[in-house]
Amino acid sequence: MTATNLHLYVMVAPLLSAFAVNLLGRRSRNWIAPLALGALSFSTLGALLTLQRVLQHGGYRYTVGNWQPPYGIELVIDPLSALMLLLISAVALVATVGALKSVEQELPGREHLFFTLYMILVAGLLGLVMTGDAFNLYVLLEITSITTYGLIAMGRGRAPLASFNYIIMGSIGACFYLLGAGYLYILTGTLNMADIASILPGLQGHAAIATAFGFMMVGLWVKMAFFPLHNWLPNAYSLAPTGAGIMIAPLMTKVTVYLMIRVMFSIFAPEYTFFAHPGVQAGIVWVASLAILCASALALAQRNLRRMLTYILVAEVGYMVGGVWLANSTGMTGAVLHIVNDALMTLCLFLAAAAIVYRTGSLDFDHLRGLYRRMPLTMAAFTVGAFSMIGVPPTCGFFSKWYLILGAVEAGHWEFVVALLLSSLVNAVLFFRIIEIAYFKVNPQPSGDGLLAGEAPLWLLTPLLTAAIALLAVGIGSGPLVNQVIRLALPPGLAP
Amino acid sequence: MNYHSSLLPLAAICISLLVTVPILLSDRKPNLRESWTLLAAIGKFCLVAIMLPSVLAGEGFVLTLAEVFPGVPIQLRVDAMGMFFALVASFLWICTSIYSIGYMRSTQEQSQTRYYASFAVAISATIGVAFSANLLTLYLFYEMLSLSTYPLVTHKQNDEARASGRKYLSYILGTSIGLVLPAMLITYSIAGTLDFTAGGILAGHASKATLALLLVLFLFGFAKAALMPMHGWLPAAMVAPTPVSSFLHGVAVVKVGVFSILRVIFGIFGPDLLRSVDLGMVITTVASITILVASLIALSQDNLKRRLAYSTIGQLSYMILGAGMLSAAGMTGGLLHIAMHAFGKITLFFCAGAIYVASHKKYISEMDGLGRRMPLTYGAFLLGSLSIIGMPPLGGFISKWHLLLGAIESQQLVLLVVLLGSSLLNAAYFFPIIYRGFFASPAEGQDLSGIQEAPLCCLIPLLTTATLSLVLFFFPGVLLQLVRQALAL
Numbered sequence: 001m002t003a004t005n006l007h008l009y010v011m012v013a014p015l016l017s018a019f020a021v022n023l024l025g026r027r028s029r030n031w032i033a034p035l036a037l038g039a040l041s042f043s044t045l046g047a048l049l050t051l052q053r054v055l056q057h058g059g060y061r062y063t064v065g066n067w068q069p070p071y072g073i074e075l076v077i078d079p080l081s082a083l084m085l086l087l088i089s090a091v092a093l094v095a096t097v098g099a100l101k102s103v104e105q106e107l108p109g110r111e112h113l114f115f116t117l118y119m120i121l122v123a124g125l126l127g128l129v130m131t132g133d134a135f136n137l138y139v140l141l142e143i144t145s146i147t148t149y150g151l152i153a154m155g156r157g158r159a160p161l162a163s164f165n166y167i168i169m170g171s172i173g174a175c176f177y178l179l180g181a182g183y184l185y186i187l188t189g190t191l192n193m194a195d196i197a198s199i200l201p202g203l204q205g206h207a208a209i210a211t212a213f214g215f216m217m218v219g220l221w222v223k224m225a226f227f228p229l230h231n232w233l234p235n236a237y238s239l240a241p242t243g244a245g246i247m248i249a250p251l252m253t254k255v256t257v258y259l260m261i262r263v264m265f266s267i268f269a270p271e272y273t274f275f276a277h278p279g280v281q282a283g284i285v286w287v288a289s290l291a292i293l294c295a296s297a298l299a300l301a302q303r304n305l306r307r308m309l310t311y312i313l314v315a316e317v318g319y320m321v322g323g324v325w326l327a328n329s330t331g332m333t334g335a336v337l338h339i340v341n342d343a344l345m346t347l348c349l350f351l352a353a354a355a356i357v358y359r360t361g362s363l364d365f366d367h368l369r370g371l372y373r374r375m376p377l378t379m380a381a382f383t384v385g386a387f388s389m390i391g392v393p394p395t396c397g398f399f400s401k402w403y404l405i406l407g408a409v410e411a412g413h414w415e416f417v418v419a420l421l422l423s424s425l426v427n428a429v430l431f432f433r434i435i436e437i438a439y440f441k442v443n444p445q446p447s448g449d450g451l452l453a454g455e456a457p458l459w460l461l462t463p464l465l466t467a468a469i470a471l472l473a474v475g476i477g478s479g480p481l482v483n484q485v486i487r488l489a490l491p492p493g494l495a496p
Numbered sequence: 497m498n499y500h501s502s503l504l505p506l507a508a509i510c511i512s513l514l515v516t517v518p519i520l521l522s523d524r525k526p527n528l529r530e531s532w533t534l535l536a537a538i539g540k541f542c543l544v545a546i547m548l549p550s551v552l553a554g555e556g557f558v559l560t561l562a563e564v565f566p567g568v569p570i571q572l573r574v575d576a577m578g579m580f581f582a583l584v585a586s587f588l589w590i591c592t593s594i595y596s597i598g599y600m601r602s603t604q605e606q607s608q609t610r611y612y613a614s615f616a617v618a619i620s621a622t623i624g625v626a627f628s629a630n631l632l633t634l635y636l637f638y639e640m641l642s643l644s645t646y647p648l649v650t651h652k653q654n655d656e657a658r659a660s661g662r663k664y665l666s667y668i669l670g671t672s673i674g675l676v677l678p679a680m681l682i683t684y685s686i687a688g689t690l691d692f693t694a695g696g697i698l699a700g701h702a703s704k705a706t707l708a709l710l711l712v713l714f715l716f717g718f719a720k721a722a723l724m725p726m727h728g729w730l731p732a733a734m735v736a737p738t739p740v741s742s743f744l745h746g747v748a749v750v751k752v753g754v755f756s757i758l759r760v761i762f763g764i765f766g767p768d769l770l771r772s773v774d775l776g777m778v779i780t781t782v783a784s785i786t787i788l789v790a791s792l793i794a795l796s797q798d799n800l801k802r803r804l805a806y807s808t809i810g811q812l813s814y815m816i817l818g819a820g821m822l823s824a825a826g827m828t829g830g831l832l833h834i835a836m837h838a839f840g841k842i843t844l845f846f847c848a849g850a851i852y853v854a855s856h857k858k859y860i861s862e863m864d865g866l867g868r869r870m871p872l873t874y875g876a877f878l879l880g881s882l883s884i885i886g887m888p889p890l891g892g893f894i895s896k897w898h899l900l901l902g903a904i905e906s907q908q909l910v911l912l913v914v915l916l917g918s919s920l921l922n923a924a925y926f927f928p929i930i931y932r933g934f935f936a937s938p939a940e941g942q943d944l945s946g947i948q949e950a951p952l953c954c955l956i957p958l959l960t961t962a963t964l965s966l967v968l969f970f971f972p973g974v975l976l977q978l979v980r981q982a983l984a985l
Contacts, residue, residue: 391673392643393636399564405678409685417678424673432665440653440661476570479563 005062006053007077010046010085011126013039014092018119025112029104032115036096039119043089043126051082055485061132061194074192076132076266080336080489084129084258091250091343092122094463098351099243101459102358106241107154114154118247121147125255134181134267135191137259138174141223145170148252151244152236162235169232173222180215183208184267193266200268210277216263224256226317227291234310242354245306249313250346254339257320261335264324265491274327281327282413288322289419291315296426305363306353308430309346312389315423316342322416323404329490331407336486337478338400341388344474345397348385348467352378355456355464371438375455379438381468386431388471391424396475403482497575497981499558505572505627506559508543508582512536513620516613523609530597533612537593540623541586544579551579552977558629567689570636573629577762577831577982580975581755582626584835588747588842589619591957595846596739598953602853605737610647615743617644622748625755631680631690631764634756635672638718641752642668648740649733660732667719667729675717679710683764692759694984696766704773707765711775714760715782720753721816722809724786730809734801738849741801745808746842751834754815758831762983767822776906779820784914786813791921798859800848803925804841810918811837811884817911818899824983826902831979832972833895836883839965840892843880846958847873850950860929867933869947872955874933876962881926883965886919891968894976 017039024031054060059078067073096118103114124144131137149170153163185191187208188199203209218229225233237249264273274281292315299311320342323335355378356371357363372379388397401420408416455461474481515536522528547557557574564570574582596615600608621644624637642665650661684690686706687697698707719726730750734741744750761770761779770776787810794806811833818830850873857863867874879890886896896915903911938944949955968975 387643390669392639393632394570402565402681405681406685409678409681421674421678424677425670428665428669428673432662436650436658436661439647440650440658476562476564479565479569483566 006046007050007075007082007085007130008062008064010043010050010089011123011130013042013046014119014126015123018116018123021119022112022116025115029111032111033100036100036115036119037093040089040093040096040122043122044086044093047082047085047089050077051079051086051485054079054082055488073136074132074194075130076193077130078489079485080258080261080491081129083336083340083485083489084255085126087340087343088122088125088129088251088255091347092125092247094466095247095250095347095351097463098246098354098460101457102246102354103241103243105358106156106243110154114151114241114243117147117150118244121151121247125251128255129258132193132266133191134184134193134196137262138178138181141177141259142174144252144255145174145223148244148248151248152240154244155240157239158235159239159241162232162239166232166236169222169229173219173229175219176215176222177219180212180217180219183212183215187212193262196267197269200272209272213263213268213273216267217260220256220260220263221321224253224260224317224321225314226321227287227294227314230291230295230314230317233314234307237310237313238304238306242357246347246350246354249309249350250343253313253317254320254343257317257324257335257339260321261324261491270327270491274325281325284325285322285408285411285413285416288318288325289413289415291318292322292419292423296423299430300426303365305356305365305368305434306350309349309353312427312430313346316346319401319404319420319423322419323407326404326407326411326413326416328407328411330403330410332490333482333486334400334403334405334407336489337403337482340481341396341400341471341474344467344470345385345388348381348464348471349389351460351464351467352382352385355460356382358460359454359456365434365437368434368438369441377461378456378464381464383435384468384471386427386435388475390427390431394475395471396478397471399475399478497554497556499556499573501559502557503559504543504547505557505574506561508540508547508586509572509620509624509627511539511543511620512616516616519613519616520609526601526608529609529612533593533596533616534590536616537586537590537619540619541590544582544586544623547574548579548583548974551576552974552981554981565632565684568630568632568684568691570633571629572624572627572633573692574627575982576978577759578626578628580831580978580982581751581834582623583978584838584975585619585622585626585747585751588838588961591842591846591961592739592743592747595742595849595954595957598951598955598957599737599739599849599853602951602954603737605651606653607651611651611737614644614647618648618743618748622752625752628692628759630692631683631760634759635676635680638676638720638752638756639669639672641748642672642720645740645744645749648743649736651736651740657735660735663732664729667726671717671719671726675713679713679717682706683710690764692763694763694766696762696764696769698765699769704775707769707773708775708778711765711770711778714764715757715779715816718753718756718760720749721757721812722750722753722786723782723813723816724789724809727786727790727809731802731805734799734805738801738845738852741805742842742845742849745804745845746838750808750812751838754812754834757816758819761819762827767827771822776820776822780817780908780911783813783817783820784911786810787817787914787918788921791918791925794925795921798861800851800858800860800863800929801845803860803929804844804848807844807884807922807925808841810922811841814895814899814915814918817914818895818902821899821902821906821908821911823902823905825898825905827983828976828979829895829898829900829902831982832898832975833892835975836891836895836965836968839961839968840880840883840890843876843958843961843965844884846954846961847877847880850954850958853950853954855944855947860932862939863929864932864936865938865944866947867930869944870949872949872959874930876958877933878930879962879965881922881930885922885926889966889969891965891972893969894972
């Protein structure tokens with residue numbers, strides 16, 4: 001292992017541990033925690049070193065197995081993908097700590113199966129952000145999707161049905177993407193992103209380019225649940241096993257947004273994406289604004305904490321897609337910062353939900369009464385997450401929203417400004433409704449089944465508090481984060 | 497003014513923030529818990545007072561906490577205007593703490609630990625607003641204050657309190673996110689900075705229409721200042737325990753709203769710019785309407801605390817009116833009125849609370865003859881209301897005098913009429929309370945014989961603040977000097 005291929009091991013470690021978890025975890029569940037956490041700690045450390053290296057020496061390309069492109073698979077490590085590597089591995093590490101306890105309660109005896117899929121999923125996500133190959137991206141996208149289908153189907157009640165629904169939508173999305181990639185292959189004869197990008201400008205005016213671009217975008221929008229293609233998400237994510245939700249919810253949509261950025265700027269160029277087809281760019285910002293408003297309205301109608309969170313997730317996808325499509329560096333900065341922030345906020349809130357459900361068995365609003373008294377630390381962390389979603393400084397949610405709104409003001413997209421502000425207000429209503437129930441409604445009489453126990457176990461509390469502190473730390477440190485990392489991560493052509 | 501880097505402003509803000517931890521930990525030991533509160537209150541005042549001499553000498557303090565956006569750090573800065581507000585707030589905070597102890601124990605309120613902890617966070621946020629060097633920092637502390645006072649408003653936890661809490665947050669958070677945030681972003685994208693600068697940062701960057709839009713967004717966005725029609729939360733918030741009301745009215749919240757608006761007028765727009773585009777009219781019109789309407793509504797309120805609440809709404813607009821006159825005397829009066837009104841109004845609320853503790857009466861119509869049983873409380877009430885009306889020899893006279901001068905200076909005689917008319921209305925809604933207290937005989941079936949003055953812990957603070965309203969008439973020196981320095985006169 002050398003410094004130049006460290007990133008490869010960042011991905012390989014969870015993959016290997018997936019097999020080890022399956023083999024050894026089958027014998028004794030005691031193996032699972034050290035294997036999973038060990039691999040992810042290694043990945044996090046590796047990702048940190050990779051990021052540091054990239055920031056010092058600039059990005060680099062790596063050919064797997066020394067098969068030269070366009071035949072071999074190329075990995076691209078630039079500031080943006082290195083940042084994503086760190087984000088994914090760190091979030092997965094923290095989420096796994098919480099998932100261990102939750103899965104032990106919900107899926108006794110099937111933990112090794114769960115964590116096998118789980119670790120493959122992490123490996124797939126890590127691979128996705130590194131790949132420089134349009135077809136390889138498709139393969140990894142399917143690896144992550146299929147493992148996700150499996151994980152969701154392990155959930156309770158109608159989870160298999162929700163998963164089936166997701167399979168259908170996910171496969172349609174994948175087909176779209178694959179068709180797009182296919183067109184590009186026919187046009188250019190290569191699947192390597194950099195190669196395609198160098199050939200495409202010579203083919204200007206070819207209608208197939210637009211088709212390919214449109215297909216790839218739609219495919220990814222389905223996968224990231226961009227309104228109005230979001231229908232599969234709320235059921236799938238709210239019925240999934242709690243432990244799976246902790247990791248899937250923060251990472252899947254965010255990684256897909258990252259893929260959208262990759263396709264827009266690494267395969268196509270900003271000049272093409274934004275300006276080749278008049279009206280498209282503005283239209284998508286409008287759709288994003290609608291996405292934010294509709295998803296927020298739908299969230300208002302929910303009476304269950306986790307379902308509410310899933311709709312907020314859909315709204316947040318609108319934030320990021322809108323931010324990217326504002327076509328200026330401020331909006332782009334906001335979108336990338338929001339990928340980081342939203343991953344952390346979602347992690348914090350889903351962990352809090354997991355801690356509550358672990359102790360009380362339900363996330364219906366009526367069951368949340370008096371929770372502040374029974375689980376003060378959990379609810380304190382939940383409150384931090386809620387403030388971040390509302391956008392109260394100094395939590396990180398405020399800072400990405402700032403860039404997004406500022407970008408919209410600069411671009412003159414006032415509809416997006418209004419959507420973001422209204423969504424903040426709706427989030428305030430959503431979360432204060434819960435805070436009011438959990439804080440100020442009188443505690444119900446303890447029922448006989450002993451479910452009114454106290455604070456969540458340390459295995460859930462530690463990652464939760466870590467996530468909450470991260471929200472504040474990333475918020476206060478957002479200045480350096482933007483200046484030293486995200487500015488470098490902006491696609492060429494959009495850098496300020 | 498020169499600024500030196502120093503940790504003092506941070507210490508002054510954080511001392512009460514840090515003390516929340518021991519407060520929460522000494523949940524079961526009320527005496528220990530209250531000692532922490534008092535310790536923090538006194539410590540905070542001392543830390544603020546230590547900085548006073550250098551500020552008076554023209555030497556301020558500055559501390560950059562984090563560089564968050566290009567050109568906009570999270571930064572603390574102690575200048576004359578901030579010092580003026582922090583001095584008043586941190587002193588009254590001591591009185592409120594002592595009073596809280598007396599009130600909360602006498603009425604045996606629930607969840608007192610939460611109460612004291614929220615209070616400690618809220619006063620930190622208040623001082624934070626005072627010491628903010630730019631609009632972003634101010635916004636941060638402003639939000640922190642909104643969120644930390646929410647549990648105080650909802651303290652009683654019954655349906656009414658929860659409904660009021662919802663109303664409170666909807667107004668305060670709704671306007672700060674919906675109006676101030678976009679206004680701040682537009683300002684930033686126009687000017688590239690948010691620093692409070694003498695003379696403003698917007699001059700030469702924006703058209704008159706943009707300026708007018710921003711001004712309206714800021715005026716109504718800082719809904720804590722309760723400019724009509726953003727005042728609905730204030731009477732609703734009266735369901736909270738009385739020390740909370742006095743905190744809302746005297747020490748913080750409403751004053752933070754006014755302070756924020758004044759900061760924006762002085763430091764973001766700049767009086768010269770507003771004068772040159774003739775936008776002072778917008779401010780004075782909104783403020784005048786609020787003054788008159790609120791005073792008229794106050795006349796009809798029978799609930800003592802609600803009457804005081806409407807009185808506050810009117811008085812807050814005095815301060816904004818003064819600033820809107822854009823003349824030296826007017827601005828001086830407006831800023832000075834923050835302090836004078838604080839001392840007067842906090843006295844009145846302390847008295848209302850003391851009456852409630854002693855007699856459990858909330859309605860003015862039930863208070864006939866009560867003044868003879870509680871002469872000290874009613875005496876203090878008299879001083880407080882005289883100060884609010886603006887009669888000599890009380891502090892309120894000085895600020896009102898400057899306001900009247902300002903109206904003449906800016907040749908807006910309408911404003912003179914508004915101010916004098918409002919004074920009459922103030923007298924009309926205050927004097928009946930005092931008259932009925934001292935001279936009316938108790939209503940049929942009302943037995944007042946068992947009622948005596950409230951406990952010492954309630955009595956001392958209200959006598960102190962009442963006396964100070966008197967003293968401030970004779971010795972307004974330090975405050976006046978700070979105001980003059982703040983306005984660079």
